[in-house]
Amino acid sequence: MNATQTFYKAGMLDEFLSRIGRVLIVAGQEIAVFRTSNDEVFALENRNPHPKGGPIAEGIVSGHILYDPLYDWQIDLATGIVQAPDEGQVRTFPVKVEHGAVWIGM
Incomplete structure (x- = not known):
């Protein structure tokens, strides 16, 4: 983790x-x-790695996998890596939950 990283309260x-x-x-x-x-x-x-792009927020979560309804891709939530046979990666950000608050690191 980057020492200069700042965490922002997301809610x-x-x-x-x-x-x-x-x-x-x-x-x-x-x-x-x-x-x-x-x-x-x-x-x-919130950017789909598919060549046609689009948001990923409308995907469906099952376990640690995000199922993208636009292109039928599966994305690992922890790593952002698109599952085979497709290829690509979404940028991920560190998250911590403290005392019920969600913090995102940038």
Whole structure:
């Protein structure tokens, strides 16, 4: 983790619906935040790595995989890596949850 990294409060954990993406602007960056059914939180750039682009926030979460409804791609929430046979990667951001608050590192 970068020593100069700043964490920004994204909200309270209960404000993020389970398995549903939410778009936030954090430090000028459009971020898609996902909460899994076991309360893990992931933050990814809201930009689809598919050549045609588009947002990823409308994807469906199952476990640690985001299922993209536009192109039928599967993206690992922890790494941002698109699962085979497709290729690509989404930028991810560190997340921490402290005392019920969600913080995103930039």
